[in-house]
Amino acid sequence: MNHSTETPVFTQTTVSGASAGIVVALSQAIHEHRLVPGTKLGEDELSDIFNVSRTVVRSALQALSHEELVELRRNRGAFVAKPTIREAREVFEARALLEPRTARSAAERMTEPALRTLEAHISAEHDALERAEPGKALRLSGQFHIEISRIADQTTIAGFIERLVARSSLIIALYWKRHSALCEKHAHHALLEAFRRRDGEDAEDLMKSHLVDIVAALDLREVPNSDVSLKAILSR
Amino acid sequence: MNHSTETPVFTQTTVSGASAGIVVALSQAIHEHRLVPGTKLGEDELSDIFNVSRTVVRSALQALSHEELVELRRNRGAFVAKPTIREAREVFEARALLEPRTARSAAERMTEPALRTLEAHISAEHDALERAEPGKALRLSGQFHIEISRIADQTTIAGFIERLVARSSLIIALYWKRHSALCEKHAHHALLEAFRRRDGEDAEDLMKSHLVDIVAALDLREVPNSDVSLKAILSR
DNA sequence: TGCGCAATATATGTATACAATCTATAAGTT
DNA sequence: AACTTATAGATTGTATACATATATTGCGCA
Numbered sequence: 001m002n003h004s005t006e007t008p009v010f011t012q013t014t015v016s017g018a019s020a021g022i023v024v025a026l027s028q029a030i031h032e033h034r035l036v037p038g039t040k041l042g043e044d045e046l047s048d049i050f051n052v053s054r055t056v057v058r059s060a061l062q063a064l065s066h067e068e069l070v071e072l073r074r075n076r077g078a079f080v081a082k083p084t085i086r087e088a089r090e091v092f093e094a095r096a097l098l099e100p101r102t103a104r105s106a107a108e109r110m111t112e113p114a115l116r117t118l119e120a121h122i123s124a125e126h127d128a129l130e131r132a133e134p135g136k137a138l139r140l141s142g143q144f145h146i147e148i149s150r151i152a153d154q155t156t157i158a159g160f161i162e163r164l165v166a167r168s169s170l171i172i173a174l175y176w177k178r179h180s181a182l183c184e185k186h187a188h189h190a191l192l193e194a195f196r197r198r199d200g201e202d203a204e205d206l207m208k209s210h211l212v213d214i215v216a217a218l219d220l221r222e223v224p225n226s227d228v229s230l231k232a233i234l235s236r
Numbered sequence: 237m238n239h240s241t242e243t244p245v246f247t248q249t250t251v252s253g254a255s256a257g258i259v260v261a262l263s264q265a266i267h268e269h270r271l272v273p274g275t276k277l278g279e280d281e282l283s284d285i286f287n288v289s290r291t292v293v294r295s296a297l298q299a300l301s302h303e304e305l306v307e308l309r310r311n312r313g314a315f316v317a318k319p320t321i322r323e324a325r326e327v328f329e330a331r332a333l334l335e336p337r338t339a340r341s342a343a344e345r346m347t348e349p350a351l352r353t354l355e356a357h358i359s360a361e362h363d364a365l366e367r368a369e370p371g372k373a374l375r376l377s378g379q380f381h382i383e384i385s386r387i388a389d390q391t392t393i394a395g396f397i398e399r400l401v402a403r404s405s406l407i408i409a410l411y412w413k414r415h416s417a418l419c420e421k422h423a424h425h426a427l428l429e430a431f432r433r434r435d436g437e438d439a440e441d442l443m444k445s446h447l448v449d450i451v452a453a454l455d456l457r458e459v460p461n462s463d464v465s466l467k468a469i470l471s472r
Numbered sequence: 473t474g475c476g477c478a479a480t481a482t483a484t485g486t487a488t489a490c491a492a493t494c495t496a497t498a499a500g501t502t
Numbered sequence: 503a504a505c506t507t508a509t510a511g512a513t514t515g516t517a518t519a520c521a522t523a524t525a526t527t528g529c530g531c532a
Binding site (some may be wrong): 007019033055059062063066073074091093097098101147154155156157160164 | 246252291297298299302310326327329330331333337359390392393396400444
Binding site (some may be wrong): 288290291310 | 514515516517518522523524525
């Protein structure tokens with residue numbers, strides 16, 4: 001299996017040695033929906049699992065909180081982040097602003113090696129789906145978007161998109177409609193074709209509608225606060 | 237003096253108690269160019285200055301590195317970041333992508349209190365210039381941009397812009413042309429007028445050209461590595 | 473005199489210990 | 503029986519101590 005699709009490349013070398021591994025492990029688990037939003041990430045628990053001191057764990061959790069994958073509450077602990085509906089909308093508005101333009105740049109600068117990388121991503125995504133590993137498929141589909149932004153050769157914007165994709169994974173975990181099928185396969189294939197033709201305009205349009213499709217598959221209607229309703233139910 | 241222009245509002249509550257103060261102090265110093273790019277930020281030194289343990293200092297430095305204000309090198313220490321020319325271009329390309337659209341949104345949603353906040357910012361900036369405190373004026377002028385993005389009511393994008401403005405301060409410290417005058421005053425005044433009229437289109441155009449003007453006042457030509465030239469000079 | 477190597481000193485990386493804060497359980501009161 | 507309060511347990515925040523890596527300085531040698 002292609003190595004580049006397995007190993008998430010972290011642009012930021014900001015996290016020191018031992019923490020880096022923990023950051024990657026937790027990131028993958030969150031992206032694959034094995035850690036669901038709201039899960040408590042206790043420091044002692046993690047230091048036992050990874051056989052390191054709490055110092056290292058805390059460093060990793062701080063890093064993840066800066067990527068907005070983890071929420072730190074003072075004297076309370078670390079939890080997998082739970083984006084609100086409002087934040088969900090904002091994330092996809094930001095993606096709609098950044099990604100179509102980025103896809104255009106990527107198409108215009110497309111090279112043969114970059115094309116092969118994207119093909120490998122899609123095929124890995126396809127494999128994961130066939131093997132009934134939807135979590136892995138989801139993570140790979142996010143990496144497809146990140147890879148495009150890297151090809152566009154705008155490190156700064158690529159960093160933003162990486163954060164948005166990460167947050168999107170949490171949003172999908174929370175708000176995905178069960179009945180709507182996840183068929184990113186077609187959209188990603190179509191994008192790949194546009195990239196092959198180095199057709200920037202087409203790539204931009206395809207990315208725009210792809211993002212619209214994703215948002216359409218989310219259920220972002222406001223719901224009454226679950227705390228209140230829970231209390232109301234139990235008081236009877 | 238207006239309180240809101242003095243206290244930088246940090247959107248991320250991710251940094252725990254004692255570190256937060258250090259992050260703010262270092263951020264301000266960097267934004268005001270009192271700490272220049274490349275300056276070493278030793279942990280012992282900082283823990284002496286702020287009377288806290290290295291643990292707290294490290295937490296603050298990690299936070300600053302995630303904001304890309306500080307660069308951490310493993311086993312080497314923390315340094316005020318030194319964006320390259322390439323990074324400088326990317327930062328302003330990203331700003332050109334985000335800020336004009338954001339200015340339009342802000343204009344369309346402008347409220348009276350928001351207008352007054354912006355007026356206070358501009359007047360504080362003006363005061364700082366008259367008092368010959370160019371560092372402070374620069375920091376306030378950056379906060380003007382951040383405030384606009386907050387008014388636009390897009391927290392996610394506002395966070396990105398905050399990072400870009402922070403990085404711009406470092407870029408200006410490194411690449412500003414001495415002979416070009418810093419006259420953001422006019423641009424900011426013109427923007428304020430557009431906001432008063434709630435003229436989104438005009439605000440978008442003004443912001444676009446404002447950013448072009450800033451880039452034009454930078455010297456982003458490639459120069460030979462300063463190490464090499466230093467060696468060459470001293471060897472004579 | 474100039475270069476290279478080694479030893480020492482300084483600074484960062486990690487682990488552990490202690491302090492402060494919060495949560496949960498249980499007792500007591502109305 | 504429900505609510506409040508107190509106490510105990512557990513978890514996080516901070517400080518300190520030890521381990522490890524790097525930078526500098528001094529010595530030896532060519």
